[in-house]
Amino acid sequence: MPEMIEVEAYRALAEQAALGRTISAVEAPDAWYLKRGLSAPALAVLVGCRFIAARRRGKLLLLDSVDGTDDPGPVLGLRFGMSGRLVVDGATAVGELRYSSNEAKAVYDRFGVVFADGGHLRVRDPRRLGGVELGPAEAALGHDAATITLSQLRDALAASRAPLKARLMDQARLAGVGNLIADEVLWRASLSPSRPAGDLSPAELRRLHRHLRLTVAELGLRGGSHTGDLMAHRRRDGTCPRDGRLLQRATVGGRTTFWCPWHQK
């Protein structure tokens, strides 16, 4: 699935292709995909509304709406789990992630809205790990990793003994960083994923901040969270593309982690 890089592409797709179109029906074939008490009947509130803005915070896509009299309507929140994609009028956004053989399978459409012009916006998610909600708690997410400032990052990491990588992936502290981006950023910043998050020196913190922002921007241009320099080496017996040393593999922050013990300190 998507980390923030892919969700940003979905946001751009929604902004370019889904705004201003009146919603005539909601498709909710999978009740399990509706989160936080949301039900299919409750989604009818979207009918007659149109989306007026597509925003993103971390991995959460937010679609603001207004109703038929231009009064504020519900905010639709979409999460994509590990295999979710956004489909508008049958077209997907970014380059391929995984499950490419399934992209055309409408069987995996878990949620959608139909527009009065006959088109539609859908979430296609084979693994079903994403979800839909109305009025998601945006404030429960930390600052977005694409725009976070140095002082905000310092606050997000401060006074924590948790492993640095675990803290970077804590969406409540800092929104958008997933497993692949975390490994890539730490590799670039020469920081060990298991360093206590609150123990970085000012210089290390600046380095981490610089690489976080640069990496997010660069992977966005390259077209995906999987386009990092470390990606091809994230496997057993993988070696560091910088110095050729064997990469270490372990579970950190609950996720499989690869790093170079030689240069990541």
Added chain:
DNA sequence: CCGGATGTTCACCT
């Protein structure tokens, strides 16, 4: 056949 995969949430420990 089996393990693991770009995520989140929850129960249960320490």
Added chain:
DNA sequence: GAGGTGAACATCCG
């Protein structure tokens, strides 16, 4: 309270 672990979700891939 802070963190860690494992399970669950469902499908595909090597």
